[in-house]
Amino acid sequence: MADHTSPERPQPQNTGWQSLVDDWSSDRQAFKVSWGKAMMWIFLLSDTFVFSLLLIGYMAVRLTTPQPWPDTGEVFALTVLGHEFPLLLIAIMTFILITSSGTMAMAVNFAYARNRRMAALFILFTAILGASFVGLQVFEWTDLIQKGVRPWENPMGAPQFGAAFFMITGFHGLHVSIGVLYLLIVARKVKRGDYDRSGNYEPVEIAGLYWHFVDLVWVFIFAFFYLL
Amino acid sequence: MANVSEGQQHPVKLYLQVWGWLFVFSFLSYLVDYNDLQGIWRWTLVLMFMMIKASLIVIFFMHMFWERLSLVYAILLPPLCLLVLVGFLAIEGEYITLLRDLYLGR
Numbered sequence: 001m002a003d004h005t006s007p008e009r010p011q012p013q014n015t016g017w018q019s020l021v022d023d024w025s026s027d028r029q030a031f032k033v034s035w036g037k038a039m040m041w042i043f044l045l046s047d048t049f050v051f052s053l054l055l056i057g058y059m060a061v062r063l064t065t066p067q068p069w070p071d072t073g074e075v076f077a078l079t080v081l082g083h084e085f086p087l088l089l090i091a092i093m094t095f096i097l098i099t100s101s102g103t104m105a106m107a108v109n110f111a112y113a114r115n116r117r118m119a120a121l122f123i124l125f126t127a128i129l130g131a132s133f134v135g136l137q138v139f140e141w142t143d144l145i146q147k148g149v150r151p152w153e154n155p156m157g158a159p160q161f162g163a164a165f166f167m168i169t170g171f172h173g174l175h176v177s178i179g180v181l182y183l184l185i186v187a188r189k190v191k192r193g194d195y196d197r198s199g200n201y202e203p204v205e206i207a208g209l210y211w212h213f214v215d216l217v218w219v220f221i222f223a224f225f226y227l228l
Numbered sequence: 229m230a231n232v233s234e235g236q237q238h239p240v241k242l243y244l245q246v247w248g249w250l251f252v253f254s255f256l257s258y259l260v261d262y263n264d265l266q267g268i269w270r271w272t273l274v275l276m277f278m279m280i281k282a283s284l285i286v287i288f289f290m291h292m293f294w295e296r297l298s299l300v301y302a303i304l305l306p307p308l309c310l311l312v313l314v315g316f317l318a319i320e321g322e323y324i325t326l327l328r329d330l331y332l333g334r
């Protein structure tokens with residue numbers, strides 16, 4: 001309102017887009033955290049919806065398909081010492097990802113304790129675990145592709161299995177891969193002392209949020225896609 | 229809310245405990261599949277372990293326990309809308325299955 005100026009907050013002089021930016025940024029703050037953390041949380045919230053839509057879509061096609069759904073325990077079984085363990089490959093992948101979540105938590109702790117060497121080392125370790133997860137996923141994909149599974153067909157039953165499998169695990173694998181790159185960049189910055197100079201180690205915690213989120217999504221994929 | 233001096237710094241012991249529990253619950257959910265439980269037990273146990281693991285990660289590893297409520301609610305409440313979508317599609321799914329039974333005679 002043009003004639004309604006208050007003394008403590010002068011009206012912004014700008015027009016157009018700049019006025020919109022002014023209005024949304026003029027010292028109004030809802031979240032008492034740094035912008036970096038707030039934005040990472042908002043991004044993770046949006047990502048939650050993307051993954052949820054994929055999983056809910058999977059629920060819908062699985063409910064309605066007239067063909068039998070493959071037994072994931074058998075499909076992803078591994079034979080160790082002559083004994084066939086159901087779903088073993090996925091279990092190993094789950095443990096790798098949980099381990100990486102633990103090492104990431106340690107990295108954040110070391111970072112805030114200003115232990116540069118250990119922080120960089122643990123972030124690097126987390127990235128290696130993430131990369132090995134992606135490696136196992138490549139193995140898993142190769143195996144299924146050789147069995148004739150495609151996003152549009154599946155010799156073991158419902159073709160929707162192929163679509164859901166490649167879409168959900170692919171999207172999650174992409175997140176892990178990008179996370180590995182992200183972690184490597186942060187590890188380098190920690191090692192180089194960037195955060196010592198800025199005096200703020202929060203970027204490590206923010207990278208940790210992303211990484212724990214990737215683990216969190218896997219918890220749901222593991223339960224809904226592989227176990228149920 | 230705990231007083232946070234610099235960032236989110238918490239006892240290592242707590243992280244290790246959470247880490248340990250995550251392993252335990254992952255192993256338990258694997259055992260559900262290994263022992264080939266079916267039906268209501270499978271669903272109850274798998275979903276229960278899933279929710280416990282997810283809560284542990286969000287509360288401790290992602291520090292939600294120590295964040296201010298405005299952030300906690302802004303992040304944790306919106307996903308509840310998804311339950312509505314789950315409900316809709318579950319009803320829709322039953323309906324489509326019924327139609328296929330009626331008209332396609334599968």
